[in-house]
Amino acid sequence: MASLKKFFFIKARDFVHAGEASIHIQSLLKSMHWDPVLIRRVAICSYEGEMNVVIHGGDGVLNLSIENDRLIIEIIDDGPGIQDISLAMQPGYSTASDEAREMGFGAGMGLPNMKKNADDIQIESEPGIRTRASMTFLLESPKETP
Amino acid sequence: MRPEYTTCYVRFHEERCTGCAECLKVCPTRAIRIRNRTSIRLVDLCIGCGACIRACAAGAISAATRPPQQIGNGHVAIALVSPVLYAQFPTAMPKDVLLGLRHMGFRHTIDMSIFLEMFQFAAAEFIRRNRETGEAPWPLISPVCPAVVRLIAFQFPALLAHVLPVLRPVALMAREVKERIIPSYEAQGRQVALYYLNPCPTMEQERFGPDGTPLRHPEISIGINDLYPDLNQRIDTILTEVPPFSETHFEYETCATANAALVAMSGGEIASMRIEKSMAVHGLRDTVAYLQKIEMGLFQEVEYFEFRTCREGCLGGVLSAVDKYMARSNVQRMLHLHGLGRRVPGNTILRLYDKGRFKPDKSPLTLTRFFGDRKPALSLEQMVRIEKILDTVAGWGCGACGAPDCPTFAEDVVRGEAELGDCQWLHPSRPCMKATPDEPGRSSPESGL
Ligand SMILES: Nc1ncnc2c1ncn2[C@@H]1O[C@H](COP(=O)(O)OP(=O)(O)OP(=O)(O)O)[C@@H](O)[C@H]1O
Ligand code: SF4
Ligand code: SF4
Ligand SMILES: [Mg+2]
16 A cells, blocks of 8 residues: 655744645645645644644654555654643643744644644653654545634 | 747747746746757646746746737727836826826726725725624635736635635726726727736737627737837826827726825735735735645634735736836825825715625636646655655756756656656766755756756
């Protein structure tokens, strides 16, 4: 069974290049004519994940894997980690810096958005060592519009 | 080999192509390829942004418009004037420009201000109501620049629902002419022709209406640059001699405010719209970047985006005769002298709005039929092959293969439209088959060929 694997580096605090991996993934899916709504859900999730690394995490990597019936995005960074994951998942919870808030981030909606748009999401973190978020999207998804 | 090769919007003059590959890289739809070094081919859809015309130093690409011929000869010529025209002249006022046009043979010269005002009012009204109804998703996107709307249909179909469903100013203007001016000439059995005086590359001549039926009266596009020399001379005469001129029948045939000229600048459309949360973005690169961000779910707190693919707005259109910064300065001078004015009472427009007079006759979704998914979908296997090819080519994006960038070249190979051997850096006589990873592009050639 064919599968397409690609990885992208994400640099902490690099707001200039932030989002490039998501844009790249979007264009890959478009050339495969995936459903625009599904593409949008993938784009929203990978962008939020990417930005969390840029804003809160350390340097990281985004692993993309496309299979016949699903797409998996795994984002790993070696930053400070998340102490309390269920708290971080609460809408509105944010520890974003003033700098990030000035740029329009820090609404505390990133993780909730990812949860809403992905068919499955796993978040693990070893505080002080690393954070890993893995999201799965099914080609035949039961989910609706973002 | 055809020496001339025309899309709806641009004309390629193959004999002038030097194969420099500059046009390939600027095309937002990656539509252009160079075959056999100097033969330009279009393999995908052109959205008429004009970027390739700007990029070509050899003059091998021009707009599909042609210089005007025999205006008003044997027919009644009606000019639909883009406000960009006013921005070309440092001393003339809009009314002088319209007068100059009438001296050139146009019987009617239609100024856009009133229609812009109506559009802006209707747009603000839709946005205001949308806050309650939630009929359309935020942010709404201006329908004014046709290149933007085609770009969305081609590359961001999920965003078509964001395009503001209000008739564009130029469509309001054309409808007015067709309803109020043309019928009286038709009754006299006279032929009428509509001339759109444009800053952007559009079809030279429209022969069919939006519904596919043939047009009764020809609709012709003229580039402002083609009109400029003659018009400039006539305006000089007007300004020195002030010849009397009669025969203006409708209010919108003279213009005294700077409203329209303001809209020629980026930000001018939203400036008088009274929508607080709006943004203006101009230039092709930034337009694409912002559309990508909107597609990723950003900017949902913004209500309205004014996009223009041309830098600085329409006065930076590729068919504008004077440089965009000079044009800006002309508009600013006009604003100082004339200021802005309101000419149509709000409740009149509101009444028309409620009658549905601003509703577009077709949804932008129909555009996907022309601009959506032109190429067959790539399978997962093909995507994997593309990645493999990308591992073997240099990755410099030099354009020597005739494709705009390496990923597009790899895609062409997988689609069977190019040969892997077209990549100059795979050739056996070149030892440097792959760039050293830490020095990408160091020894890359200045241009493609
Ligand atoms: N990769 C990460 N490393 C460390 N902490 C993280 C990481 N991702 C999320 N967090 C923590 O979880 C919190 C909530 O994240 P979430 O994405 O929901 O909101 P936000 O990033 O603060 O704001 P928004 O995403 O709306 O701009 C963050 O404020 C941060 O404390
Ligand atoms: S006008 Fe724009 S879309 Fe058309 S070929 Fe030129 S660059 Fe490409
Ligand atoms: S920005 Fe204006 S001049 Fe340029 S393509 Fe769009 S409408 Fe035409
Ligand atoms: Mg976040």
